[in-house]
Amino acid sequence: MKTNLSKTHLYGANLSRAALKGANLSLKNLSWANLSEADLSMADLSKATMPGVNLCGAMLLKANLSKANLCGANLCGANLTKANLSGADLTGANLSGANLVEANLVKANLTGCRLNGANLSKAKVSGAVLTVESLCFSDDTLDLKGALLSAEKLHKNPIQLQGLKYPVVMTKLNIKIDREYHQAAEWFKFNDAQMIKMFGPHGLKWWKIYKPILKDLHKDHCR
Numbered sequence: 001m002k003t004n005l006s007k008t009h010l011y012g013a014n015l016s017r018a019a020l021k022g023a024n025l026s027l028k029n030l031s032w033a034n035l036s037e038a039d040l041s042m043a044d045l046s047k048a049t050m051p052g053v054n055l056c057g058a059m060l061l062k063a064n065l066s067k068a069n070l071c072g073a074n075l076c077g078a079n080l081t082k083a084n085l086s087g088a089d090l091t092g093a094n095l096s097g098a099n100l101v102e103a104n105l106v107k108a109n110l111t112g113c114r115l116n117g118a119n120l121s122k123a124k125v126s127g128a129v130l131t132v133e134s135l136c137f138s139d140d141t142l143d144l145k146g147a148l149l150s151a152e153k154l155h156k157n158p159i160q161l162q163g164l165k166y167p168v169v170m171t172k173l174n175i176k177i178d179r180e181y182h183q184a185a186e187w188f189k190f191n192d193a194q195m196i197k198m199f200g201p202h203g204l205k206w207w208k209i210y211k212p213i214l215k216d217l218h219k220d221h222c223r
Contacts, residue, residue, distance in 0.1 A: 010028055010029060010030050010033055011029050011030070011031050011032065011033065012031065012032045012033055013030070013033045013034070014033075014034045015033060015034060015038055016034050016035065016036045016038065016054075017036070017037045018035065018039070019039050020035075020038055020039060020040050020043055021039050021040070021042060021043065022041070022042045023040065023043045023044070024043075024044045025040075025043055025048055026044045026045065026046045026047060026048065027046075027047050027049075028045075028048050028049070029049045030048055030053050031051050031052055031053065032052040032054075033050070033053050033054070034053075034054045035053060035054060035055050035058055036056045036057055036058060036074075037056070037057040037058060037059075038059070039058075040055075040058055040059060040060050040063050041059050041061040041063065042062045042063060042064075043060070043063045043064070044063075044064045045063060045064060045065045046064045046065065046066045046067060046068065046084075047066070047068060048065070048068045050068055050070050050073055051069055051070070051071040051072050052072050052073065053070065053073045053074070054073075054074045055074060055075045055078050056074045056075065056077055057076070057077045057078060058075070060078055060079060060083050061080075061081050061082065061083070062081070062083060063080070063083045063084070065083055065084060065085045065088050066084045066085065066086045066087055066088060066104075067086070067087040068085075068088045068089070069089050070088055070090045070093050071089055071090070071091045071092055071093065072091070072093060073090065073093045074093070074094045075094060075098050076094050076095070076096045076097050076098065077097045078095075078098045078099070079099045080098055080100045081099050081100070081102060081103065082101070082102045082103065082104075083103045083104070084104045085104060085105050085108050086104045086105065086106045087107045087108060088105075088108045088109070089108075089109045090108055090109060090110050090113050091109050091110075091111045091113075092111070092112045093110075093113050093114070094113075094114045095113055095114060095115050096114045096116045096118060097116075097117040097118065098115075098118045098119070099118075099119050100118055100120045100123050101119055101120075101121045101122060101123070102123065102124075103120070103123045103124070104124050105120075105123055105124060105125045106125070106126050106127050107126075107127040108125075108128045108129070109128075109129045110129060110130045110131075110134055111129055111130070112131055112134065113130070113134045114134070115134050124143075125143070125144055125146075125147045126143075126145070126147065127147065128147045128148070129147070130144075130149050130150070132149060132150045132181055143157065144158065145157065150174065150181070152171055152172070152174060154171060155172070156172075156221070158170055158171045159171075159217060159218075164210070166178040166199070166206065170214070170217065170218055170221060171184075171221075172184070172221065172222050175214070175218065178199070180199075187214075188211070188215055192204055
């Protein structure tokens with residue numbers, strides 16, 4: 001039997017570990033509610049208002065969160081396998097360690113999201129909006145084509161180099177090295193003084209070694 005919460009006031013409610021499988025919470029205001037470790041499998045949360053909600057460790061298997069407002073939500077460690085998050089606003093949400101296998105993130109706003117340790121295998125992200133700071137995962141099964149990464153529409157997956165002293169994210173137009181984010185053409189024109197200002201003397205030594213390598217990688221990526 002599906003849970004009926006149509007007349008329940010849920011703003012800031014404590015529903016930690018609640019059994020809400022299949023519940024109809026569409027259009028509900030769940031702002032700042034505590035739903036940590038709750039079972040919301042197959043629940044309907046479409047167009048729900050949920051900024052600041054705590055869904056850490058929650059079970060959201062096949063849940064419908066389409067067009068939900070999840071700004072600043074805590075979804076760390078949540079199970080969102082096959083969940084529908086299309087058109088959802090996840091600005092500033094914490095999705096670290098979340099399971100997003102086969103999740104639908106089409107046209108979702110992931111600006112400023114924390115995605116470290118998240119599993120996005122086979123997730124659909126066409127038209128999704130991401131910032132380069134969020135792109136701290138490496139998953140060969142994730143197709144980012146069609147997504148907007150820091151306002152750049154991707155036509156192929158970015159190159160991610162995570163094992164270096166300074167992690168690198170490379171697209172056709174832009175390159176991020178550690179915390180520095182510039183147009184690709186600018187990187188290869190920076191002089192020694194500019195590199196020292198950004199990374200220090202040791203960083204300059206690193207750059208002299210990796211600059212030709214990164215330049216070749218970027219050239220190949222643009223083909």
